Amino acid sequence: AEENIMIITYEEMKENLPRGVKQIAEFLGFSLPEEKIRSIAENATFQSMSNKSQETHGRFAPMLFRKGDVGDWKNLFTETQSQEMDAKFEECLAGTKLEAKLKYDKYCKY
Known part of the structure; x- marks a missing residue:
């Protein structure tokens, strides 16, 4: 398709x-x-x-x-918000093609 x-x-x-x-x-x-x-x-x-x-x-x-810096969004999140984001990501996207595409561990994980 x-x-x-x-x-x-x-x-x-x-x-x-x-x-x-x-x-x-x-x-x-x-x-x-x-x-x-x-x-x-x-x-x-x-x-x-x-x-x-x-x-x-x-x-x-x-x-x-x-x-305009990669990862600068982290400066806007509290520690709690970052942990919540990581948990939600794991729940919804872990093991998917999108997880690999986003390189979450490299660019986003707290």
Whole structure:
């Protein structure tokens, strides 16, 4: 069966944004030249979007564009919230393909 859902993580995009742009384009059925992929990637970096965030997202910009660092969300969770998240993840996603894709132990586990 043909899959109609694509999952790509923030971590994957941070690691190699042009590759992520190409994967998304191909998933959507677009064949883009490398220069277009590069151009999209340059405009889609966290820094580029953050610089334009006030204009594009108005008063919500500070909530949406914080540091852009992988794992920075951990600074917003209390220890209890982190433990609850780990428990819920184990309950719902342990042993699934999504667990492997998310690399939960590497990027998320408290």
